[in-house]
Amino acid sequence: MKSNSWGNLLFNPFNRIAGWQAFFIGLGIVILSGIFGGLTNTWYTGLFDMSTGALPFWSGFMMLGIDIATIVVVMSLAALIVAKDFRIIDILGTMTLARAPMILLPLLELFLNADSAFHTSADPTSSPSVIILKILGYPIVLWHIVLIYNGLRTSANLNGAKLIVTAIITIVISEMLSQYLVKTAIANLVVPYI
Amino acid sequence: MLPTHCPSCKHQLKVKSLVCEDCGTEVNGSYALPPLTLLSPEEQDFILTFVRKSGSLKDMAAHLKLSYPTVRNMLNDIIAKIDSYEK
Numbered sequence: 001m002k003s004n005s006w007g008n009l010l011f012n013p014f015n016r017i018a019g020w021q022a023f024f025i026g027l028g029i030v031i032l033s034g035i036f037g038g039l040t041n042t043w044y045t046g047l048f049d050m051s052t053g054a055l056p057f058w059s060g061f062m063m064l065g066i067d068i069a070t071i072v073v074v075m076s077l078a079a080l081i082v083a084k085d086f087r088i089i090d091i092l093g094t095m096t097l098a099r100a101p102m103i104l105l106p107l108l109e110l111f112l113n114a115d116s117a118f119h120t121s122a123d124p125t126s127s128p129s130v131i132i133l134k135i136l137g138y139p140i141v142l143w144h145i146v147l148i149y150n151g152l153r154t155s156a157n158l159n160g161a162k163l164i165v166t167a168i169i170t171i172v173i174s175e176m177l178s179q180y181l182v183k184t185a186i187a188n189l190v191v192p193y194i
Numbered sequence: 195m196l197p198t199h200c201p202s203c204k205h206q207l208k209v210k211s212l213v214c215e216d217c218g219t220e221v222n223g224s225y226a227l228p229p230l231t232l233l234s235p236e237e238q239d240f241i242l243t244f245v246r247k248s249g250s251l252k253d254m255a256a257h258l259k260l261s262y263p264t265v266r267n268m269l270n271d272i273i274a275k276i277d278s279y280e281k
Binding site for chain 2: 014015016017018019021022085086087090154155157
């Protein structure tokens with residue numbers, strides 16, 4: 001059966017998992033992401049962003065909370081406008097589980113140690129570890145975007161042009177808003193305590 | 195499977211004749227097909243299962259091993275299809 005294929009499991013698990021089940025699985029992965037991020041000094045400074053540097057361990061969880069809350073709120077508001085029948089728990093569950101691929105970013109940093117290039121190299125962007133991290137990071141972000149798109153489709157029962165336009169608008173707004181909120185939170189809640 | 199569309203021009207078919215298998219009486223006329231018969235066999239099966247599960251989407255999701263919103267979306271799509279047939 002088509003929905004049993006690995007492709008569906010990796011890119012559209014929401015046919016089978018949604019709601020609270022998706023939320024709790026996603027939450028487990030998000031917590032692990034926060035732990036790996038804290039251990040490798042890798043921070044999710046926006047919905048699709050990653051930065052490195054010395055920050056308190058707990059700040060990673062704050063950033064993850066902001067990232068998830070932002071996309072859930074933006075998607076829910078969009079669904080209120082364009083969808084006729086949806087549950088917020090499905091949006092919360094699918095958007096939390098959609099973050100699963102992002103756990104790979106701190107794991108990549110663990111092996112590549114790209115952060116050291118920013119301390120040792122005059123031109124860190126040309127460092128092999130930074131270049132490899134970027135090359136491998138983009139497919140992971142793309143995977144995340146595909147999961148968000150499929151999560152929105154399943155949660156709000158959208159199709160065609162309506163789905164594409166809603167996904168693009170909500171993803172762009174969520175990315176910009178999450179970057180701004182994370183930046184503001186770091187400046188007001190993290191920096192004063194360093 | 196009951197044919198619902200003309201194999202030649204694809205227009206929706208109507209029932210012209212019904213027959214009693216017991217006495218052989220034939221009733222002729224031009225009767226519209228019920229909307230449910232216009233659905234695909236998979237959609238008809240979905241509706242039968244849905245009725246057997248007392249209209250519980252949660253039970254349907256467990257039975258079909260699909261997520262709740264996926265099953266709800268399948269039902270919404272069938273409702274939209276039936277609405278379009280009735281227009």
